[in-house]
Amino acid sequence: GQQVMQIPQYQHVQEGEDFTTYCNSSTTLSNIQWYKQRPGGHPVFLIQLVKSGEVKKQKRLTFQFGEAKKNSSLHITATQTTDVGTYFCAGGGSQGNLIFGKGTKLSVKP
Amino acid sequence: DSGVTQTPKHLITATGQRVTLRCSPRSGDLSVYWYQQSLDQGLQFLIQYYNGEERAKGNILERFSAQQFPDLHSELNLSSLELGDSALYFCASSVGRGDNSPLHFGNGTRLTVT
Numbered sequence: 001g002q003q004v005m006q007i008p009q010y011q012h013v014q015e016g017e018d019f020t021t022y023c024n025s026s027t028t029l030s031n032i033q034w035y036k037q038r039p040g041g042h043p044v045f046l047i048q049l050v051k052s053g054e055v056k057k058q059k060r061l062t063f064q065f066g067e068a069k070k071n072s073s074l075h076i077t078a079t080q081t082t083d084v085g086t087y088f089c090a091g092g093g094s095q096g097n098l099i100f101g102k103g104t105k106l107s108v109k110p
Numbered sequence: 111d112s113g114v115t116q117t118p119k120h121l122i123t124a125t126g127q128r129v130t131l132r133c134s135p136r137s138g139d140l141s142v143y144w145y146q147q148s149l150d151q152g153l154q155f156l157i158q159y160y161n162g163e164e165r166a167k168g169n170i171l172e173r174f175s176a177q178q179f180p181d182l183h184s185e186l187n188l189s190s191l192e193l194g195d196s197a198l199y200f201c202a203s204s205v206g207r208g209d210n211s212p213l214h215f216g217n218g219t220r221l222t223v224t
Contacts, residue, residue, distance in 0.1 A: 030210065031210055033212060033213075035213075041217075042112070042200060042215040042216060042217050042218055043153065043200070043202075043213075043215045044112075044215070045212040045213060045214065048210075048212055050210075088152065088153065090213075092208070092210065097143070097155060097158050097165075097166040097168070098143075098155070098213065099155065100145075100152055100153040100155070101152060102151070102152035103152050103153075
């Protein structure tokens with residue numbers, strides 16, 4: 001079935017270091033969405049990318065959608081302890097539902 | 111607060127039993143989704159309803175069933191429970207029918223099967 005692969009599974013960084021998580025699909029996606037789940041919390045919608053090659057920024061977070069609309073990345077500049085959590089990408093599936101990647105769990109050492 | 115309400119927050123039950131999880135979507139949202147999240151696992155899509163009709167089905171076991179009622183709230187029924195069914199079950203809602211609408215998640219129901 002359709003899958004969205006996300007790497008790395010875990011990332012440990014020192015506060016102030018940058019962080020990137022990558023998302024890949026074998027099929028073209030209609031859109032890609034990113035969510036953040038804090039420890040003990042529920043996923044919270046961050047952003048949606050729709051256009052090929054689209055880049056969006058939210059303060060220290062930069063989101064990219066690949067030219068072929070098969071991959072995406074989330075980059076955090078100068079991580080802070082408040083960035084801790086699991087970041088999920090989700091792409092539009094063939095049935096019209098969102099397929100979530102397994103997520104990247106980010107830990108930040110102060 | 112996402113506006114999506116899930117009850118109960120916690121559920122502890124024995125193997126072989128049946129439970130019902132309930133979800134009220136955000137006001138105005140017509141789609142309801144159910145996801146299962148096991149320990150350190152991603153979000154496994156179970157099923158989606160749109161305006162009372164089943165719209166998409168994921169890896170939902172035959173022992174599990176769901177429905178969406180005319181007032182748009184949804185229930186997920188889990189029967190003949192097994193230890194492996196222990197997980198966090200999230201409900202999410204969206205305004206649209208397809209995959210373009212952002213999802214708003216509830217706080218989840220933590221199910222423990224002993």
